[in-house]
Amino acid sequence: MTKKQLATLKKLLLERQQEILRQFGASSDDIGKLQEENVADWVDRVTLDDAVNSLMSKESDLAKELEITIESLSSIEKGEYGICEECDKQISFERLEAVPAAKLCIDCKNKLERQQNRVINHRGPSAIPSEMFEFDE
Ligand SMILES: [Zn+2]
DSSP states (O other), X not given: OOHHHXXXXXXXXXXXXXXXXXXXXXOHHHHHHHTSSOHHHHHTOHHHHHHHHHHHTTOHHHHHHHHHHHHHHHHHXXXXXXXXXXXXXXXXXXXXXXXXXXXXXXXXHHHHHHHHHHHHHHHSGGGOOTHHHHTTO
């Protein structure tokens, strides 16, 4: 990944983060802090941690996304961004552009989704235990 591509993805993450914070009703002061260049600085700030913690209890889906977005931004600072958690390969720029907070490459994501679908199907309505029918016979 080129530096320019990384900068593009960082911008996408920062924008997404601001959008989420806005949905949580963060003040413009808080959002202003997040526009600072050095992300690592404010990630470590206790005040921001507190803010994130209080947001966590509000809406878990959004809070989860915010957490992942912050993690991605901090991994950019550490130079670990864009590496698949499963297979340690570089995630393609195209995928990251579509999903900047992606932690899995497309192969590993598809594999995981197939596994999850299997679990869902297994527990679905079609998987009623056979003994429920054998009772009446
Ligand atoms: Zn992978």
